[in-house]
Amino acid sequence: MVVVAEGLDRLFEALRRREFTVVGPTVRDGAIVYDELESAADLPTGWTDEQDGGHYRLERRDDEAVFGYVVGPHSWKRYLHPPFLRLWRAEKRDDGFQVARDEAPRKPYAFLGVRSCELHAIAIQDRVFLEGEHVDPIYRERRENAFIVAVNCGQAGGTCFCVSMNTGPKASQGFDLALTEVLEDGRHYFVVESGSDRGAELLAELGGSEATEVELTAAEVAVKNAVGQMGRSLETEGLKELLYRNYEHPRWDQVAERCLACTNCTMVCPTCFCSSVEDVSDLDGEGAERWRTWDSCFSGEFSYIHGGNVRQTVKSRYRQWMTHKLATWYDQFGSSGCVGCGRCITWCPVAIDITEEAAAIRLDDRPSEQ
Amino acid sequence: MVPHPFRVERVQRETADTFTLTLEPAAAGIEIRYRPGQFNMLYLFGVGEVPISVSGDAASPVPLLHTVRVAGAVTRGICELGRGGTVGVRGPYGTPWPVEQAEGSDLLVIAGGIGLAPLRSVVYHLMAHREKYGRVAILYGTRSPDDLLYRSEVEQWRGRFDLDVDVTVDHAGLNWHGRVGVVTTLIQQAQFDPDNTVAMVCGPEIMMRFCVRELEDQGVDLGDIHISMERNMKCAVGFCGHCQFGPEFICKDGPVFSYQRIADLLDVREV
Numbered sequence: 001m002v003v004v005a006e007g008l009d010r011l012f013e014a015l016r017r018r019e020f021t022v023v024g025p026t027v028r029d030g031a032i033v034y035d036e037l038e039s040a041a042d043l044p045t046g047w048t049d050e051q052d053g054g055h056y057r058l059e060r061r062d063d064e065a066v067f068g069y070v071v072g073p074h075s076w077k078r079y080l081h082p083p084f085l086r087l088w089r090a091e092k093r094d095d096g097f098q099v100a101r102d103e104a105p106r107k108p109y110a111f112l113g114v115r116s117c118e119l120h121a122i123a124i125q126d127r128v129f130l131e132g133e134h135v136d137p138i139y140r141e142r143r144e145n146a147f148i149v150a151v152n153c154g155q156a157g158g159t160c161f162c163v164s165m166n167t168g169p170k171a172s173q174g175f176d177l178a179l180t181e182v183l184e185d186g187r188h189y190f191v192v193e194s195g196s197d198r199g200a201e202l203l204a205e206l207g208g209s210e211a212t213e214v215e216l217t218a219a220e221v222a223v224k225n226a227v228g229q230m231g232r233s234l235e236t237e238g239l240k241e242l243l244y245r246n247y248e249h250p251r252w253d254q255v256a257e258r259c260l261a262c263t264n265c266t267m268v269c270p271t272c273f274c275s276s277v278e279d280v281s282d283l284d285g286e287g288a289e290r291w292r293t294w295d296s297c298f299s300g301e302f303s304y305i306h307g308g309n310v311r312q313t314v315k316s317r318y319r320q321w322m323t324h325k326l327a328t329w330y331d332q333f334g335s336s337g338c339v340g341c342g343r344c345i346t347w348c349p350v351a352i353d354i355t356e357e358a359a360a361i362r363l364d365d366r367p368s369e370q
Numbered sequence: 371m372v373p374h375p376f377r378v379e380r381v382q383r384e385t386a387d388t389f390t391l392t393l394e395p396a397a398a399g400i401e402i403r404y405r406p407g408q409f410n411m412l413y414l415f416g417v418g419e420v421p422i423s424v425s426g427d428a429a430s431p432v433p434l435l436h437t438v439r440v441a442g443a444v445t446r447g448i449c450e451l452g453r454g455g456t457v458g459v460r461g462p463y464g465t466p467w468p469v470e471q472a473e474g475s476d477l478l479v480i481a482g483g484i485g486l487a488p489l490r491s492v493v494y495h496l497m498a499h500r501e502k503y504g505r506v507a508i509l510y511g512t513r514s515p516d517d518l519l520y521r522s523e524v525e526q527w528r529g530r531f532d533l534d535v536d537v538t539v540d541h542a543g544l545n546w547h548g549r550v551g552v553v554t555t556l557i558q559q560a561q562f563d564p565d566n567t568v569a570m571v572c573g574p575e576i577m578m579r580f581c582v583r584e585l586e587d588q589g590v591d592l593g594d595i596h597i598s599m600e601r602n603m604k605c606a607v608g609f610c611g612h613c614q615f616g617p618e619f620i621c622k623d624g625p626v627f628s629y630q631r632i633a634d635l636l637d638v639r640e641v
């Protein structure tokens with residue numbers, strides 16, 4: 001189907017009628033972030049982002065593209081796996097205490113503007129939180145009913161490498177609707193594809209028309225352009241084995257000299273899932289709560305056990321992070337832990353680049369004797 | 371993932387800083403059935419939650435026994451609760467000691483310090499099924515005689531004709547008449563058939579490494595040696611990421627591993 005640009009208003013209305021809280025991209029503090037949106041007017045129309053290692057800048061576009069940027073510092077994990085969340089509250093009673101989980105009913109989310117790499121990142125977190133022996137009830141509640149409107153990328157960013165990771169730029173699965181934005185010959189429209197029954201049902205309310213051959217081709221060309229614009233690339237052939245046999249590579253020492261262990265890369269990464277808990281009690285001691293917060297393998301206390309931190313050096317922490325993303329993740333969850341979104345490269349204050357680090361080790365493969 | 375309140379029925383002092391808690395569920399219908407080597411998360415109201423192995427007899431899961439050494443705020447608070455106090459419990463988690471797979475073999479139970487706690491469940495199991503195992507040796511080492519856990523119980527085990535129990539300490543005063551030396555020396559003296567032995571080792575990582583080396587020297591297959599690993603844990607169900615050890619999550623793939631499975635990782639520092 002083809003929906004004209006104004007159809008986005010109807011999309012918002014249709015989602016609201018279904019009682020969704022719409023979350024999508026918007027401009028704030030010089031970046032495109034994800035937040036709850038009121039209407040299509042909140043979308044970052046006419047903006048794009050320039051990205052490179054340690055560099056991010058918003059720029060005005062010379063057109064009215066709504067999704068003419070790539071990805072910003074936020075990812076959907078903010079909503080599915082919130083950075084700060086109360087898990088439960090306990091009250092003292094005569095016979096001890098009673099624990100109650102927070103089960104406030106909430107409106108389900110509709111995520112608008114989910115990129116293909118992000119769909120893959122969500123699928124990766126699904127494997128962590130839903131598909132193992134244990135299920136995270138919080139993630140499940142938020143994930144189960146979420147409505148996903150994907151956007152196929154019509155341009156790639158300076159730090160993107162989804163083509164290497166086989167995760168984009170075109171959404172192939174895991175969405176209710178997928179849009180491809182086309183600006184051509186004075187026209188501005190979206191080619192919309194549905195990926196589920198409820199997506200198809202909603203699509204019927206957007207007042208679109210059947211897509212013509214010309215329009216479909218224009219959408220395809222847009223995505224093809226993005227393929228040709230990948231700012232980075234990563235050779236994944238044998239990557240897991242490469243990293244497993246290079247635990248003692250000198251490159252880890254070199255990257256550790258630059259890494260500030262600031263944790264930025266883990267906070268912006270859409271697949272990083274590590275968390276910590278904080279137990280707190282009321283001043284009168286009658287109530288207590290457990291909060292879950294995002295945590296990072298770059299922090300010292302992360303690996304603390306009685307007597308000291310297991311990973312004392314920054315070298316061991318960077319190695320843990322990158323080896324997890326690109327090697328151990330395969331053994332844990334059956335896929336790469338990296339989707340090639342480039343966020344960790346863009347938001348690293350010293351421009352450390354996961355693709356460059358992996359390439360350096362590949363170039364100087366030094367199997368450690370074991 | 372939510373702790374169940376358990377009442378402390380009894381606190382038994384084991385050493386100056388280690389206590390065994392006997393816990394009963396505060397509400398009816400809660401029962402934690404576990405296997406030797408598994409652990410629970412113990413929650414101290416408003417303070418925090420820590421992984422602690424079950425140290426009781428898995429065949430009778432109520433009451434629940436945990437042996438806790440005071441290490442910091444949570445373990446101290448738990449040990450100070452006293453009779454009638456309440457502790458939150460969720461579990462059981464993790465992999466058990468391979469007591470069934472070990473049937474028909476000689477068994478070496480090797481513990482260092484507090485490491486005897488999770489292995490005590492193994493001892494209960496093998497005493498109840500003694501006929502299923504070959505020779506059984508329990509080798510126990512601590513820093514000093516004051517650090518020995520379950521002293522009278524270990525004496526009872528020693529009195530059994532079908533168990534070889536040997537105890538050593540690193541340092542001792544004049545009133546200690548037992549062995550002095552590291553626990554590896556006990557391995558050299560134990561009676562077992564290296565080709566048909568399963569070893570279960572728990573203690574400080576360094577102690578386990580030395581034991582494994584000694585067992586290997588004696589000809590025990592690395593796949594027949596099992597150790598229990600410790601790492602920081604916040605959730606115990608594989609979500610928090612803290613306990614990762616290479617590809618392994620200590621909380622769900624462990625804590626008990628065959629040595630063979632993790633030998634390469636143990637050779638790398640700071641994994």
Ligand SMILES: Cc1cc2nc3c(=O)[nH]c(=O)nc-3n(C[C@H](O)[C@H](O)[C@H](O)COP(=O)(O)OP(=O)(O)OC[C@H]3O[C@@H](n4cnc5c(N)ncnc54)[C@H](O)[C@@H]3O)c2cc1C
Binds near residue numbers: 304419423488625
């Ligand atoms: C699988 C497993 C089984 C265990 N079984 C026992 C047992 O039977 N008896 C016993 O006394 N101890 C056991 N421990 C160790 C026990 O969990 C720690 O001593 C305890 O977490 C210390 O907490 P704390 O707050 O009192 O001390 P602190 O030193 O103040 O610790 C602060 C925090 O760091 C973490 N932490 C510190 N040390 C450890 C550690 N060794 N392992 C995991 N997390 C740690 C905890 O989150 C703790 O709350 C076990 C650990 C693991 C992983």
Ligand code: SF4
Binds near residue numbers: 341
């Ligand atoms: S590791 Fe970097 S490029 Fe890969 S998914 Fe995470 S943030 Fe994106």
Ligand code: SF4
Binds near residue numbers: 258263266298348351
């Ligand atoms: S790699 Fe960069 S972003 Fe990640 S912790 Fe190091 S300095 Fe921070």
